[in-house]
Amino acid sequence: MRFRSTRGSQQRLGFSEALWRGLAEDGGLYVPETWPLFSVSDFDGAESLAEVGERLLAPFVEGDPLATQIGAIVREAFNFSAPLRQVRGTADDEILTALELSNGPTAAFKDFGARFLAACFQRIRKPDAAPVNILVATSGDTGGAVAAAFHGRSGMAVTVLFPKGLVSPTQQHQLTCWGDNVRAFAVRGTFDECQRLVKEAFGDAALRQHQQLSSANSINLGRLLPQAVYYAATSLAWYRKRDRPLSFIIPSGNLGNAVACLWARQLGLPIGHVVLAHNANRTVPDFLSQGEWLPRASIATLASAMDVGNPSNMERMRDLFPDHVRLCDVVSAISVEDSAIRHRIREDRARFGEVWCPHTAVAAEVWATMSAERRRAEAWCLVSTASPAKFPEVVEPLIEGRVSVPETLARLFDRPSVFEEIDASLEMLKVGLKSR
Numbered sequence: 001m002r003f004r005s006t007r008g009s010q011q012r013l014g015f016s017e018a019l020w021r022g023l024a025e026d027g028g029l030y031v032p033e034t035w036p037l038f039s040v041s042d043f044d045g046a047e048s049l050a051e052v053g054e055r056l057l058a059p060f061v062e063g064d065p066l067a068t069q070i071g072a073i074v075r076e077a078f079n080f081s082a083p084l085r086q087v088r089g090t091a092d093d094e095i096l097t098a099l100e101l102s103n104g105p106t107a108a109f110k111d112f113g114a115r116f117l118a119a120c121f122q123r124i125r126k127p128d129a130a131p132v133n134i135l136v137a138t139s140g141d142t143g144g145a146v147a148a149a150f151h152g153r154s155g156m157a158v159t160v161l162f163p164k165g166l167v168s169p170t171q172q173h174q175l176t177c178w179g180d181n182v183r184a185f186a187v188r189g190t191f192d193e194c195q196r197l198v199k200e201a202f203g204d205a206a207l208r209q210h211q212q213l214s215s216a217n218s219i220n221l222g223r224l225l226p227q228a229v230y231y232a233a234t235s236l237a238w239y240r241k242r243d244r245p246l247s248f249i250i251p252s253g254n255l256g257n258a259v260a261c262l263w264a265r266q267l268g269l270p271i272g273h274v275v276l277a278h279n280a281n282r283t284v285p286d287f288l289s290q291g292e293w294l295p296r297a298s299i300a301t302l303a304s305a306m307d308v309g310n311p312s313n314m315e316r317m318r319d320l321f322p323d324h325v326r327l328c329d330v331v332s333a334i335s336v337e338d339s340a341i342r343h344r345i346r347e348d349r350a351r352f353g354e355v356w357c358p359h360t361a362v363a364a365e366v367w368a369t370m371s372a373e374r375r376r377a378e379a380w381c382l383v384s385t386a387s388p389a390k391f392p393e394v395v396e397p398l399i400e401g402r403v404s405v406p407e408t409l410a411r412l413f414d415r416p417s418v419f420e421e422i423d424a425s426l427e428m429l430k431v432g433l434k435s436r
């Protein structure tokens, strides 16, 4: 399999090379050149994420140096589960399930992509090559997932840049508790300035001579493609039991999770409709209803990991569905205000006994406000993107109680927090990077 850019350059790359580069040279995003078509029986005997993942991803690594290692990679990356459970207490003729994606080391779905990418990078890297430094700017969940995935791996280091004072105390701890080959810098500036610093570092020839830099941001194919695996495994398990497709409501920001679901659907997996649940950043819902793409500055909401005003993966979605009418047959999008997020967290705690994280609550609100007819027409699945224990500052006052902390997170809270503070200047970042 070769990969091409969404922007139409003639370049074609293999899997490993597309992962290593991240972004195509014409500024586009890598997508598969062709779509293999699977049938449900192709997965007979495959049940776990790793078993389904090995078969699903095999065509994508065909001809690549990683082809013989894909089984080992998925077994290493997907060493925790993604259970589907029934949400109890709905009306008799409605099916509502929740797909739990928060069982990984940092309790959010980004662990799947980050762990897969780390497992690939470790194997792509030549053992005698210079150490690689993965630079990530983060406004919340990404930095923690990437740090956790690369922590303790030889020959690779991670540098996390986060805006000082602009991430929650819980998030900050997850960015700064690693040590060893992971360093965290609190930048005196905004998230956008952290991103600018990363870009400048990549453009700095002197720095790049001193160390090999790489990125692990969410547009990397190696973070997106593995996310198709949990949609494949979940829809297969559902289809085998119920003989019908499953439709997903996905809390969305940069659309990486949603595109992974649409890719699984394109590959022939039994997936029905895909509903994009956005917070007050309404670029995507407006595009679907009006047909015009008008990116704008992001606004801060309670579901902060979805505060994206110009979602980069829209480029992949439009590449998959160049025809707007076809896109709207399969995909719909709804925007939810903060007041509705608060209401939904309180109400579903009382009604279903479910405690949602603020992101998952956006999806729950979308389901709750659908017409009864639409709720009955399909088997729905809420994609639960993070544990509420990551956002106690938001959730606990609403449910007037404590959220229980998963053991994986509790272990992180036990580690000491260590970080260095720098100005938002490349010079200071360079001094910091060279100091070790």
Ligand SMILES: *Cc1c(COP(=O)(O)O)cnc(C)c1O
Pocket (backbone or CB within 6 Å): 108, 109, 110, 141, 142, 218, 251, 252, 253, 254, 255, 256, 257, 258, 305, 306, 359, 360, 385, 386
């Ligand atoms: C990143 C994130 C999202 C948004 O996912 P995208 O792939 O950017 O659409 C939703 N919920 C949580 C908890 C996240 O961390």
